[in-house]
Amino acid sequence: MLLESKENLTIDKEEFKPLIVAFCCNWCSYAGADLAGTSRLNYPANIRIIKVPCSCRVNPNFVLRAFQNGADGVVIAGCHPGDCHYSTGNYFARRRLTLFTSLLNYIGIESERLKVDWISAAEANKFATVMNDVLEKVHKLGPNRKLRDVRWKR
């Protein structure tokens, strides 16, 4: 048997393990993730957290590139509106992401794949539930093929 076909067999046998990229704001959601860890709460290991200064730092390019290069789901988490460390950042993020999520949905991307939520530093429980929830939904949807770059290899 050729080496290549052997490889394909092993990939087929492998169970689908979704990869979730989470953009977490430094002041709230990242600290929330920290608290979830120190409180020994369970949340899936498939989540890759990227720390950003504020939820409004998340450029739509980041989200698209994440989807293209391996992510099956993306989470953007920031402070609750009104609690932003920079006073107004998440108000702007809210408007931008409202339009962006709607635009992605219009292009035909399942809206469950991109989750935006407000998670404060004290809400370790919420962090864990949101991540479990997203993982479950993405798992149901299966691997993201719609936005994937054809040159990408796992």
Next chain:
Amino acid sequence: MEEMISKMKKIAYEDLSTKKVDRVIGFGKGDFIYEANPIFISNLEEVDLLVWDLFCVNNLSKYLINELKNYQKIGIFLKGCDSLGFNQLVKDNKVDPDNVIVYGVPCEGMIDPNKLSKKNLLKDLRYLRRVDEKLIIVTKQGEKELIAKDYEYDKCLKCKHPNPVVYSELLESNTLRNSILTDDFEEVDRIEDMNSEERYEYWSEQFSKCIRCYACRNICPVCSCDKCIFDNLDIGVSGKAKVDSEDQFFHIVRAYHVAGRCVDCGECSRVCPESIAIDKLNRKIIKDITEIYGEYDAGLNPSKSSVLVNYKLEDFDPFETSKGGK
């Protein structure tokens, strides 16, 4: 038409000779009768090149950005849809309105040569004239009378502002055309009604036609960044490969970059050589903004800031879920 051309020449000649302006941007005749190109006039002798006909569809406002780098005062002929772009350029601080004299030209709708060519009317075309709703075409074979609406650009059929919204001098005060004020977003609704697989298929088909010529970006009056992220390959934002994901990336990001600023002039889909429905992306965003944040007025009011650089505490929040966890 002829009357308008003589008015244009007169005003351009006057202002150039009195040094009120030192450059005039207008329309000149192209190689074919169905072509009108932008021309840039500094000499009095060149004023005679100015034309105005049913093919002057280009939006001239974007040329101001580059021309103002070399000239102090510029006179420019703008139609209704171009004047929206001009207002947006002023709002984006790309153009100083004090250095520009806008000659407003009411427009009665432009004729699409592609639509004429589909009916095989471009051949031996000699002369073309519009009388209200009728289009009179003179070819070698003789005269023909057609319904003008059938041959107008798609964007003209939905025209909201046939008269310029901003001008220093208006060349013709009569409105030549009724504006269509109701916006029904019919074509956006049609796509929204599909399920996500169908939508994805529709857009994949559209995006895969893209040859990444960036004509849509270059013509757009609000795509006015000095250095576009799609020109800056070093920062790794944009790739040059011709793969579906890069096409998707370009179109989503382009639409998103003009969100809240797009004046809905329809130039992007007009210039697209592959006729991708680019305006349907822009209009989806416009629809969302109208529904969520109130009336959309990009290009109408240069002093009011646009939707995405603004916020309200009580904005609609689609992401809010109940607080706390289990």
